[in-house]
Amino acid sequence: MTDVELDPVIHAQARLRVVATLASLGSHDRIAFPRLQKLLDMTAGNLSTHLRRLEEADYVLITKTHEGRTPATYVELTLAGRLAFETYTQSLRVLLGGAS
Structure with missing residues (x-):
């Protein structure tokens, strides 16, 4: 067993999907x-909730403007x-025994 910890902000399924999409x-x-x-x-409300949490962690930048x-x-x-996403994915690899 390893003592690698996964970032709880990213680990939530919906936020992981958001961050993985943005990282691409x-x-x-x-x-x-x-x-x-x-x-x-995702619904607008659900996405907004997860983006707010990611924004609080300084993982995303939300820009509101007008066109x-x-x-x-x-x-x-x-x-x-x-960087948090890269660390998260590396931690997953370690937990799965693929890299150290």
């Missing part, structure tokens, strides 16, 4: 909230979020 984007790339919602097949008169919300993984 390039560094400093962002995605529109409705697009992320569609990709993850013309239409409000727009964008989400991107912060450097801290990207």
Whole structure:
């Protein structure tokens, strides 16, 4: 048995899906909230709740703006979020016996 711990912020299934999706984007790339919602097949309220928790941990950056008169919300993984996800995936590998 190993004493590797998984980040509880990322470990929740929905937040893991959010972070994994954002990590697949390039560094400093962002995605529109409705697009992320569609990709993850989550309700707006559920996604917002998980994004809030990730934002509190400084793992995501939420940018609210306007395009013309239409409000727009964008989400991107912060450097801290990207590093936390890399640490999380490495910890999983260790727990599964694939790497140290």
